[in-house]
Amino acid sequence: MAGNEDWLNLKAFRAATPAAAVGVHLNAASAGLQPRAVQQAVAEQLDLELLKGPHAAMAHAAVRIEPVREAVAELLGRMPDEIAFGETSGRLWAMAFHALRLSPGAKIIVSRGEWGSNVLNILRRRQLEDIEVAVVERGRDGQLIVDHLRHLIDERTQAICMPVVESATGFRQPVEAVGALPRPDSCLFFVDGAQAVGRFPVDAMALNADILVAPARKWLRGPRGQALMALSPRALEILGDPPIIDQLAGTTFGWDGYALRDVSRRFEAYEFSWAARLGLGAAIRHVQSWGIAAIAAAIDARVAQICQGLQAIPGVQVWEAQADRPAFLTFALANHEASSVTARLAQSDITIATLDWRTTRLNFEPPRTCNRVAPHAYTTEADIARFLDAIHSLASL
Numbered sequence: 001m002a003g004n005e006d007w008l009n010l011k012a013f014r015a016a017t018p019a020a021a022v023g024v025h026l027n028a029a030s031a032g033l034q035p036r037a038v039q040q041a042v043a044e045q046l047d048l049e050l051l052k053g054p055h056a057a058m059a060h061a062a063v064r065i066e067p068v069r070e071a072v073a074e075l076l077g078r079m080p081d082e083i084a085f086g087e088t089s090g091r092l093w094a095m096a097f098h099a100l101r102l103s104p105g106a107k108i109i110v111s112r113g114e115w116g117s118n119v120l121n122i123l124r125r126r127q128l129e130d131i132e133v134a135v136v137e138r139g140r141d142g143q144l145i146v147d148h149l150r151h152l153i154d155e156r157t158q159a160i161c162m163p164v165v166e167s168a169t170g171f172r173q174p175v176e177a178v179g180a181l182p183r184p185d186s187c188l189f190f191v192d193g194a195q196a197v198g199r200f201p202v203d204a205m206a207l208n209a210d211i212l213v214a215p216a217r218k219w220l221r222g223p224r225g226q227a228l229m230a231l232s233p234r235a236l237e238i239l240g241d242p243p244i245i246d247q248l249a250g251t252t253f254g255w256d257g258y259a260l261r262d263v264s265r266r267f268e269a270y271e272f273s274w275a276a277r278l279g280l281g282a283a284i285r286h287v288q289s290w291g292i293a294a295i296a297a298a299i300d301a302r303v304a305q306i307c308q309g310l311q312a313i314p315g316v317q318v319w320e321a322q323a324d325r326p327a328f329l330t331f332a333l334a335n336h337e338a339s340s341v342t343a344r345l346a347q348s349d350i351t352i353a354t355l356d357w358r359t360t361r362l363n364f365e366p367p368r369t370c371n372r373v374a375p376h377a378y379t380t381e382a383d384i385a386r387f388l389d390a391i392h393s394l395a396s397l
Helices: 010-015 036-052 054-076 089-098 116-128 146-152 175-179 233-238 274-290 292-311 338-346 381-395
Strands: 083-086 106-111 131-136 157-163 188-192 211-215 227-231 250-252 258-260 316-318 329-333 353-355 370-373
Touching (some): 036 054, 036 274, 054 083, 054 227, 089 227, 106 116, 131 146, 146 175, 329 381, 338 381
Parallel strands (some): 106 131
Antiparallel strands (some): 211 227
């Protein structure tokens, strides 16, 4: 892995990530290892709550809460009033999608690789309303076929939904090309950035994304139960009331009516964990201090090395091509169940993921069962060698 030091100081990066010294963690696509600064931010706020009480601790931390919104806005290329927070990216996506007023006969265009919970919300609306759902197919290279999507867009189209990177494959999807396609003024572009934000630079404005969501726990390495959504000015104008209106969303006029805020906060809950929100802020600052481009380059190098190593092992099939710069890799080992591969590696303190048919059935026909390996910038050559040796040993059984 020559040249790592050109992107970042690996030793210092790992030193800021205590769990990196314990076992081999190759599952950042599920949850990245938290930097020490994230844990400290969470613990400090919880200590304040213990010593001063929840409300006094909130007052003490008030000046540090709004900068989290500003940091996310800077990371995603939006304004602070265009950023919303929630407990999961799927919930935020659903809140925005169900706030979209659909006309009878409206068309929703969705990528075959869309995240499962997003698909559930699309299908629910199809069940309840008179709308059409059009699925965009992928080519042999694993990417959505842009020309197919282009021909699906018509005057009835009110939403186009796709991920930047699928969770069942590491293929980067042509989101920028799709965002540049002509579409009706009332059509919103919903982008799931769960496997992209923190993995490489993602600019909502450059992608022409109206709604972009991502969780904190994956590549950003923030706390679980924190997620973010970036909304375009057009989305804030077009979207109606959220399906659930919380106290933070607006104000009442006595019993005569109410008015919602015209900013992203109308999608947020009044109650949230201040400790976890501050932890998310620490995660964003950690990314910004190291530089997202440097982190992306370092991960790309690790993915490339793993890809080369896996392809050299007899009986291993890797689904992604190294030349496509995948976000992570999925693979299958002949004569071995994916779940057993994950379990056998876990016995050696090597963590990867299993993707079963329930995860991949929307992506592939027939559904595929495979393993997913997702290194981060804290992954070392020694980590990769341990992983490849373990796969080679299994292949020889």
